[in-house]
Amino acid sequence: MSLSDLPILYSFRRCPYAMRARLAIAASGVSCQLREVVLRDKPEALRLASPKATVPVLVLPDGKVIDESLDIMRWALSTHDPKQYLQPEQGDAQQMLALIAVNDGPFKRHLDCYKYPDRHTEDEQFTDAASFSVLHRGQASEWLMDLNARIEQQAYLMGPRPCLADVAIAPFVRQFAQVDRAWFDAQPWTALSTWLLNFQSSPLFLSIMDKYPAWTPESEVVRFPAV
Incomplete structure (x- = not known):
């Protein structure tokens, strides 16, 4: 799959909701395009994808939009869950x-x-x-x-x-x-x-805290997690 065909994740580095979405995606090993958002100047593409215009927002290749952080986590880990995060050792x-x-x-x-x-x-x-x-x-x-x-x-x-x-x-x-x-x-x-x-x-947390410039339509594609 080419970079342009990957899911798109709108994120903000310091937002805890966006952090946990990135954590799950990184843990799953699923690749996506990362678009870093400046919250005071949100890109129009984010607003078009989700009227809430809050991060994180995941846009899948088929056009489906997931704009709740916990739903993004569950989507990523249902795709691949090598650490068995969805299966707690105790409880259900x-x-x-x-x-x-x-x-x-x-x-x-x-x-x-x-x-x-x-x-x-x-x-x-x-x-x-x-x-x-x-x-x-x-x-x-x-x-x-x-x-x-x-x-x-x-x-x-x-x-x-x-x-x-x-x-x-x-x-x-x-x-x-x-x-x-x-x-x-x-x-x-x-x-x-x-x-x-x-x-x-x-290592998981450190891997999701790299700094990226704010995304614009002219930006190069940023693959996340980095490989």
């Missing part, structure tokens, strides 16, 4: 998806309020942005302590090896940690911290 797929749903729902809400309090205080009629941020940091931390307890018992979120839940959730824990790294590192979640550090230093 429904339990794994339920864990991801908490990350994508309540935890992500608290993360956004912690990281960007000025964008959300009006939603709750809260005038003190700093206190609002600390409140949501604490609420998010309750779930992180639950994750820590899981990892203390079994090394990863659903057993002795990583699965889809680890790959889908880790980019968001990373984002949370980076808001105030000193505070994060001082918390009593040693197992979670080790899990996150191992994730961030893994």
Whole structure:
């Protein structure tokens, strides 16, 4: 298959949703064209592919569009899953998806309020942005302590090896940690911290964090993962 016939992935390097899509694609070994997007200047091709115009968006060769990160992950891994991410060592797929749903729902809400309090205080009629941020940091931390307890018992979120839940959730824990790294590192979640550090230093994660210039219609095709 020529480069121009590969699926097209619109992505943004630092977005955790885009990260997890790239992680699954890289783990699967499926190749695609990577189009790096500047969020403040989104290309028209992205808007035409998906009216939401949010990354990640995957456009398949037959024209089908997948514009939810978890759906992209499942598409890639259903094509090829050499690490058996879709088959957790403990529990089942429904339990794994339920864990991801908490990350994508309540935890992500608290993360956004912690990281960007000025964008959300009006939603709750809260005038003190700093206190609002600390409140949501604490609420998010309750779930992180639950994750820590899981990892203390079994090394990863659903057993002795990583699965889809680890790959889908880790980019968001990373984002949370980076808001105030000193505070994060001082918390009593040693197992979670080790899990996150191992994730961030893994060959898989490092392989999806290369920097690329913003895509334009005149850009050369970028093959992802790089070979």
